[in-house]
Each structure stands twice: as C-alpha cells, then as structure tokens.
Amino acid sequence: MIKAGIIGATGYAGGELVRILTGHKDVEIKWYGSRSYIDKKYAEVYQNMFQIVDDKCMDDNMEALADQVDVIFTATPQGLCASLVNEEILSKVKIVDLSADFRIKDVATYEEWYKIQHPTPQFIPEAVYGLCEINREAVKKARLVANPGCYPTCSTLSIYPLLKEGLIDPGTIIIDAKSGTSGAGRGAKVDNLYCEVNENIKAYGVANHRHTPEIEEQLSYAAGEPVLINFTPHLVPMNRGILITAYASLKKEVSYEEVKAAYDKYYANEKFVRVLEKDVCPQTKWVEGSNYVDVNFKIDPRTKRVIMMGAMDNLVKGAAGQAVQNMNLMFGLKESEGLELVPMFP
Ligand SMILES: NC(=O)C1=CN([C@@H]2O[C@H](COP(=O)(O)OP(=O)(O)OC[C@H]3O[C@@H](n4cnc5c(N)ncnc54)[C@H](OP(=O)(O)O)[C@@H]3O)[C@@H](O)[C@H]2O)C=CC1
Numbered sequence: 479m480i481k482a483g484i485i486g487a488t489g490y491a492g493g494e495l496v497r498i499l500t501g502h503k504d505v506e507i508k509w510y511g512s513r514s515y516i517d518k519k520y521a522e523v524y525q526n527m528f529q530i531v532d533d534k535c536m537d538d539n540m541e542a543l544a545d546q547v548d549v550i551f552t553a554t555p556q557g558l559c560a561s562l563v564n565e566e567i568l569s570k571v572k573i574v575d576l577s578a579d580f581r582i583k584d585v586a587t588y589e590e591w592y593k594i595q596h597p598t599p600q601f602i603p604e605a606v607y608g609l610c611e612i613n614r615e616a617v618k619k620a621r622l623v624a625n626p627g628c629y630p631t632c633s634t635l636s637i638y639p640l641l642k643e644g645l646i647d648p649g650t651i652i653i654d655a656k657s658g659t660s661g662a663g664r665g666a667k668v669d670n671l672y673c674e675v676n677e678n679i680k681a682y683g684v685a686n687h688r689h690t691p692e693i694e695e696q697l698s699y700a701a702g703e704p705v706l707i708n709f710t711p712h713l714v715p716m717n718r719g720i721l722i723t724a725y726a727s728l729k730k731e732v733s734y735e736e737v738k739a740a741y742d743k744y745y746a747n748e749k750f751v752r753v754l755e756k757d758v759c760p761q762t763k764w765v766e767g768s769n770y771v772d773v774n775f776k777i778d779p780r781t782k783r784v785i786m787m788g789a790m791d792n793l794v795k796g797a798a799g800q801a802v803q804n805m806n807l808m809f810g811l812k813e814s815e816g817l818e819l820v821p822m823f824p
C-alpha cells in the first residue's frame with residue numbers, strides 16, 4: 479500500500495482528495511493535515527466522513543510527514559508548499575502540490591501575479607506540470623508535480639489540439655470561463671456568501687486573474703511561440719463545475735472533419751477527455767463528481783472563428799482527481815485507479 483499524507487485535508491480540494499483516496503485500492507491515508515482543526519476528528523470537520531474516516535487532524539509538519547508516507551499532497555494556500563519543501567524531504571517522498579507554487583517556470587512572473595516572494599525557486603525547474611494527458615512521460619519520473627489550476631486544465635485541454643496543429647491564430651484567443659463557488663475554497667469570504675452568489679453571475683479578475691500567465695505558458699508550449707490571451711472568469715451559483723467557451727480565428731478555411739481529426743489525434747485514446755459528438759455542447763452536469771473533461775467545438779463560417787468548449791468538475795479533474803491521476807503515474811499504477819467515478823446526474 480502507498481501511504482499518503484494530505485496537508486490541507488480540511489479544505490475543499492483536500493476533502494475531495496480524501497473522498498477519492500478512500501476509494502483507492504492501493505492507497506492508505508496516514509495524515510489528515512490541517513491548520514485550524516489539529517486534534518479534532520476529521521469526521522467532525524466533514525460529517526460525510528462519519529464512520530468512514532476515524533483519524534484526527536494533524537499539523538502541517540512536512541518534515542515529520544516525510545518520514546511516515548510515500549506521497550504528500552499539499553492542498554493549501556499559495557506559497558505554503560514552497561515554504562515547507564526542501565531537498566531532504568524531496569529525497570524521501572514524492573510531492574503533488576495542488577497550489578500554484580511550482581506551476582509557472584518563470585519565477586518573476588509567479589511573483590508578479592501572486593504578489594508573494596517565492597521561497598524555494600530552486601525547485602521550479604524540476605517540477606513537472608501535471609497535465610497528465612500532455613506531460614504523462616515526465617510525470618512518471620517526477621518527484622515534484624505541480625498540479626495544474628482548475629481553469630488552466632479546462633482551458634488548455636479545450637484549445638491544445640488546435641494550437642498544436644496550427645489551425646488557429648495564437649494571437650486571437652479569448653477565453654470566457656465560469657466556475658462554481660467551491661473553486662474559491664471553504665474559507666469564509668463575503669463575496670461567496672449565499673446572498674452574494676445565489677441568483678447572480680459576476681465576472682471577476684478581469685484582465686488580471688492569476689491563471690492568465692499559467693494558461694498562456696501552456697498554450698505557448700503548444701503553439702511553439704509566445705501566446706497572450708484574454709481570460710475572463712465568472713462566478714456562477716453552482717457548487718461545482720467549470721465551463722469554458724474559447725474563441726479564436728482560424729488560420730485558413732477548415733472543415734468540421736479536419737478540426738475533429740485534430741481533437742481525435744490527441745484525445746481518442748485518452749480515458750478522461752471525451753470529445754463529444756457533433757453539435758453537442760459540454761455541460762458541467764455531465765461531468766460532475768467525475769474526472770472527465772468534455773470538449774467540443776463549432777466553426778462559425780461567417781466570422782471564420784472556431785468556438786472551443788470544455789466542461790469539468792473543478793474539484794476532480796480540476797484538482798483532486800488530477801492529483802490522484804498524477805500520483806498513479808508517479809507510482810506506476812493504473813492511471814485511472816480510484817478515478818473510475820461515474821458522473822452524477824441530475
Ligand atoms: N477549490 C478548487 O476548486 C481548487 C483548489 N485548488 C488549490 O488547492 C489549494 C486549496 O484550495 P481549497 O481547498 O479550495 O482551499 P480551502 O480554503 O478550502 O482549504 C485550504 C486548506 O489549507 C489549510 N491551510 C490554510 N492555511 C494553512 C497554513 N498556514 N498551514 C497549513 N494549512 C493551511 C486549511 O486548513 P484549515 O481548514 O485547518 O484552515 C485547509 O485545509 C489552493 O492552492 C487552491 O488554489 C486547485 C484547483 C481547484
């Protein structure tokens with residue numbers, strides 16, 4: 479059995495990790511890390527875990543944890559993982575960091591967008607960006623995986639094939655994104671109160687959301703040249719789910735079949751990326767509670783643009799599910815182990 483520790487197990491992403499790993503046949507959770515609930519029973523923090531998890535919450539001592547487990551997940555605020563990690567820890571355990579600390583290769587860009595000084599930039603070069611479908615071979619060899627952000631996962635997977643195949647003009651990409659409120663975490667914030675969110679929809683982080691450089695970096699790798707995007711997220715009154723609608727100009731006239739072939743080239747053998755049938759638009763409800771990302775596209779012949787769409791569960795493929803997918807790859811397990819969760823509907 480692989481022994482796992484979760485720092486930040488009491489947050490929404492950490493809670494989802496507990497839910498998924500509890501059903502993983504090769505993993506045993508040894509450490510339920512928290513900051514505010516140390517010594518409290520985990521099942522009192524999350525009553526859905528009553529009679530399922532008996533353990534108490536522990537602190538965030540990564541040094542102690544590294545001696546007891548094989549893998550550490552950090553589902554904690556930005557900057558925390560980077561402040562705890564060191565060479566000795568990395569020589570003992572593998573780490574999957576769900577925060578953004580090691581996602582962006584250029585430390586100056588990270589510091590500019592996150593407004594924090596990176597405490598351990600020496601580990602950035604070796605960290606592998608854990609978008610499994612694209613970086614699978616590198617993830618298998620990694621000891622530190624930067625689990626991608628929720629919006630970046632959905633955006634990159636929706637756009638990647640068309641950029642890679644040179645079908646769209648990289649300078650014309652616009653991404654409109656929508657997220658349920660679990661994306662903002664469990665911490666109390668006025669913006670996420672029921673009365674602020676219910677019966678409401680609002681844009682936020684317009685032209686300055688921190689996921690912009692992360693998406694740009696990944697799309698730049700796909701395009702083979704620097705890509706700048708417009709990215710606008712919206713908060714919608716749902717618990718879970720991300721929907722992205724992206725627009726780009728086509729470089730030439732292409733048929734439905736040619737674009738479909740581009741998606742199939744990259745995703746036909748991917749279990750967790752489902753390219754939907756013609757004219758079917760992805761919906762968050764069709765992926766809820768699962769590790770799937772549903773993608774599709776439509777060509778607008780009048781404007782010569784392609785509209786790319788993607789839907790996924792922010793807590794699963796956008797966080798904990800992808801983290802487990804990465805762990806499976808790092809330990810040579812079946813990639814989908816623990817993740818064969820069927821979407822919930824309705
Ligand atoms: N929510 C989502 O959809 C996604 C989240 N992520 C990332 O996952 C990480 C966690 O997000 P999320 O679960 O939403 O956030 P939450 O606010 O729900 O949870 C944060 C967790 O971190 C713990 N924590 C906070 N501060 C400290 C600290 N100083 N030391 C130790 N533990 C601490 C909290 O403990 P306590 O409860 O005891 O206060 C809690 O367990 C973030 O980096 C986020 O960006 C990534 C993709 C999607």
Ligand SMILES: CC(=O)N[C@@H](CCC(=O)OP(=O)(O)O)C(=O)O
Pocket residue numbers: 576577578626627628629657658659660661662663711713
């Ligand atoms: C709705 C909401 O607030 N979403 C969060 C993004 C989700 C998240 O936790 O960010 P990472 O994917 O980078 O870890 C936000 O906009 O900051």
